[in-house]
């Protein structure tokens with residue numbers, strides 16, 4: 866994909882599903898994220914809470930910007946004052962390094 870915004874082209878990086886022990890190690894570095902589902906539905910997710918819809922949508926747009934730049938796209942559950950971000954790598958039907966890298970970037974959006 867050609868884009869001024871793209872910073873990471875994961876398509877050239879061989880993707881593989883992380884092993885359970887690798888997932889546990891990476892989750893340790895992202896304490897606000899939790900594991901959900903299993904098998905092909907496994908994912909990591911985090912709920913972000915906001916004061917109102919405007920704040921929530923500002924966050925959603927920032928996440929979309931990260932997703933575009935990384936060419937990796939989370940499932941988003943958008944509500945009035947909260948958003949649940951859920952990462953999984955469809956291509957491997959599991960969790961890959963990319964999911965954890967993107968989760969850390971989303972955490973960074975709200976870092977002080």
Ligand SMILES: C[C@H](O)[C@H](O)[C@H]1CNC2=NC(N)=NC(=O)C2=N1
Nearest residue numbers: 876936937938939953954955956
């Ligand atoms: C080529 C490109 O990187 C792929 O199609 C990407 C796009 N975004 C993606 N997002 C997610 N979450 N999983 C994928 O496997 C995926 N594949």
